[in-house]
Amino acid sequence: MKVTINDVAKYAGVSIKTVSRVTNNEPSVKQATVDKVNEAIKALNYQPNLAARNLAGTKSYAIGFIYDNPNAYYIIDMQNGILSACKDKGYELVIHPCNAKSDSICDELTQLVKHSRLAGLVLTPPLSEDPKVLKALSDIDANYVRIIAGEGGKEQDGLTILVNDKFGAVEITQHLIDLGHKEIAFLSGDLHHESTKERLLGYKQALTKNRLLLNEDYIIEGKYSFESGVEGANTLIKLTNRPTAIVACNDEIAAGALFAARLAGLDIPGDLSIVGFEDSPFSRQTWPKLTTVHQPNAEIAQVATELLIAKRREQDAKFAKTFTPEPVIRDSSASPKN
Amino acid sequence: MKVTINDVAKYAGVSIKTVSRVTNNEPSVKQATVDKVNEAIKALNYQPNLAARNLAGTKSYAIGFIYDNPNAYYIIDMQNGILSACKDKGYELVIHPCNAKSDSICDELTQLVKHSRLAGLVLTPPLSEDPKVLKALSDIDANYVRIIAGEGGKEQDGLTILVNDKFGAVEITQHLIDLGHKEIAFLSGDLHHESTKERLLGYKQALTKNRLLLNEDYIIEGKYSFESGVEGANTLIKLTNRPTAIVACNDEIAAGALFAARLAGLDIPGDLSIVGFEDSPFSRQTWPKLTTVHQPNAEIAQVATELLIAKRREQDAKFAKTFTPEPVIRDSSASPKN
DNA sequence: AAGTGAGCTGACAAAGCTGTCTGCTTGTAA
DNA sequence: TTACAAGCAGACAGCTTTGTCAGCTCACTT
Incomplete structure (x- = not known):
């Protein structure tokens, strides 16, 4: 019923460790071996066990969605986008509503990151614009992607998604x-x-x-x-x-x-x-x-999350992508009368 | 830095296993011992490692929130309520938006429960009213709590939260x-x-x-x-x-x-x-x-979740609690003119 | 022919908890 | 006093994966 890494290893005729290497995109595995393992994974429909990964690894396979925004529709859209990226990549989502104006917000977040050993954070406004929060997260070497309004030139270091309002x-x-x-x-x-x-x-x-x-x-x-x-x-x-x-x-x-x-x-x-x-x-x-x-919020969130996950291996310290919202013409606009 | 069950055991002067017994509310532990352990837990601020628990136990410490509801405000409220119950009890939350009208909804849910070995599900309308879904979940012995509109007399077996609309x-x-x-x-x-x-x-x-x-x-x-x-x-x-x-x-x-x-x-x-x-x-x-x-949605969700978690040990097959929404008088109502 | 180093792989321990089992200590009923 | 059960210690396996490190292979140098 349940397929473990062991099954895959046997099927592919390699060691468990090698399978692990492949699933983690580690270098130094021959392409032929990678293919063999991937075939086995597909054939057996193997999905790594999150709990075990979290336990064994130094960082968990969880990304955090931090928000403080009264707009429920925005949150839901973002959440859906993040979720679909997570599902794709085999991550889990930890949601964390908070109060951005709280004095202890920085402690709260660093606490969260440490305790859950989060692989990364998705930050939305106003948190993504708060230097205090950003600094606190950088100080503990937390990964994060910021979603902010802007059009480029604003990328400090770190991952940034710009929405060109x-x-x-x-x-x-x-x-x-x-x-x-x-x-x-x-x-x-x-x-x-x-x-x-x-x-x-x-x-x-x-x-x-x-x-x-x-x-x-x-x-x-x-x-x-x-x-x-x-x-x-x-x-x-x-x-x-x-x-x-x-x-x-x-x-x-x-x-x-x-x-x-x-x-x-x-x-x-x-x-x-x-x-x-x-x-x-x-x-x-x-x-x-x-x-x-x-504003394609779900898509923005999904791309942000994918970026965050990708960063886990490749270490481009800096990256920015810009989204451009487009008008939707409905019924409340027309030519002036006279 | 990180407090493990071992530290707690030493501090309390008991065995690791006993600490485990206490954190899992297992019977056959003297009250005095329970208190001692709880003190130690509090003193050290110990929080069980979820990953390890999930890996070791037969069921994970995760509860699922399944929803198909276009009303984002409702979802966010519910989510917050569930979240606060989860945090309290050391559970994690797996959210799963879905399409209740999908043909494969039952497979999708049973799949989810099995794969994530969910401890329980929180079901909101319309899913909580769908006999097909309910039966599918019962068939695989999944725990769930239903939130539905009603005033009693409607409790089938299982956990039910009634909202007396x-x-x-x-x-x-x-x-x-x-x-x-x-x-x-x-x-x-x-x-x-x-x-x-x-x-x-x-x-x-x-x-x-x-x-x-x-x-x-x-x-x-x-x-x-x-x-x-x-x-x-x-x-x-x-x-x-x-x-x-x-x-x-x-x-x-x-x-x-x-x-x-x-x-x-x-x-x-x-x-x-x-x-x-x-x-x-x-x-x-x-x-x-x-x-x-x-409607106190967050509270409803919180109570529902607590119930679900409590059920993990005590096996009351049947339970229902009713919430009664109350009027909020604002400015759109007044005595008729004439 | 032997030596070197890069590239690749596997054996093993480790992560923190639960489940199971044996066996010891108590308190209590017969 | 005997018997028996509740309460707990302690040992150990097991859950599934990752990190470490040693060791192998093979092309390439001397």
Whole structure:
């Protein structure tokens, strides 16, 4: 029933240790032997026993997913991505929700890494942006991959996955411009979030590139919440020169704006186009459905995890990959009326 | 640095085996000895090595969380609850998203249990309601705890956690009645979900108990979605004798109803009270915030997991515990105007 | 022909715990 | 006093893999 490394060794006619070498991608095994072993593995459908590996090895075959993020949809997507990479590579996943603002967060994480002898960590914002945490992890030689908003040039050492929010913001703003909009407003999220900064930057860049006026009244500071969207939109609607389109920093804000605008008697998208960011299920739970920017979170997480696992052998101290979110056109954006 | 069972044994002045007995709650250890060992464990901050346990024992110290549910907030809550129970008891968590409608779901699960030698499974709807799955798991003697909607009398054998949705529905409906409402409508979710049936039942029961008319026009069949709420509310609003309050089967539906009602120019809660169910973050992302029914999902999951772990030794074949959701009064409900 | 070193492989111990067994000590009932 | 059981020590195998190190092979040098 259960296939052990012993069975594989016998089948392939080699020693147990050699099979172990092959499964761990160790060098110094003849290619012919590798092939033989791999054949045996496939033939017997052998899967290494995690517990035994963990016990015997110096590091466990587990990667940790650390998160502190109120957005459940984001977490689930990330988790799924990590999980599928783990399954592929025969790792297990240790999830660890935490409070990034806690004083003891660094101790908590180093504790976790040591105790579970984690092979690596997947860090999402805001943890991936916290120098304190990063330093603490480096100090104990923990492997980690950071997922952050940016477009390159930001890679410190270590593995980094960049999500080019700026690009996404440029594209979605361009989409509105292409529809004929000239007065486009921006509802920001928390300004200390890296993602907010990047998105705002993209918005501005798109306007500038198209030689459109950058109206400071059109940039409303806010938070990542529905209410913030309501308030922001109300402010904009009262303006004498009301914008014809709004770029919201995420879908929640957009939903709030949509709500407020419709209450104010505006037709969406006839009188006002509103676009979001994230492509969360939220964007499909509004009426009309939101045009937004899609972030392939599961894929991002999967690639990040694969990178982390690959690093276990190859020691490229530095590596970065960039993902570019793309607009998803739905029903909340259209050409301005007049 | 690392504390092993050996250290504990020395500290407590007993044999390794006795420490093992204590950590596994085996009988035939004097209470005095148990205390001594527990003291030593605490003093040294000993945590058994999972890998070694898994390797040595006949069953692993891992419990599986199986889910197929699009509601990310629900999943995250459950996951956190399970996680905290696991941490407490020194178990690890294996998460396994799946497709409940898949033909091979039974094979998939039995495979998982066997391969990971899971100590137990936590099953949520719809998997916890699927006789096929339940039978397959029983056939391989897998432990599981089911979380289902109901109020008792539904416990087949095995561990069951009941969430008394009916009670919650009665209470929230009563809340509206207490406010003076007499024309109360119901927007249902998917009728083949157990939870929908229970909530509808509770709604009806509350009306009957208060000798209020049960108007069939006020019960709108729908789905668990925002759009369904929009449509349902629109139907109700057009009625000649428009209801003064709506009980929605979950927060999404309520949000949709809210949206539609405000678009129709109704004041909420002045002209129309709307209440939801679930107390998901959704309910705080509307305007006004939804009165709803709170389900303590994390706690439910935690208790379920503790039960599952306890069962490992004590063999009570049958056990059920019921949770009763309670109303959370926020801003979307008030007395009718007239 | 012997010596050298790189490339490859296997024997063995080790990781930390559980399960099983034998056998000793107690306390308690007959 | 005898018998017997509960409570525990101690020894040992076993779980499955990895890390260490010694040793083999073979091409290549001198």
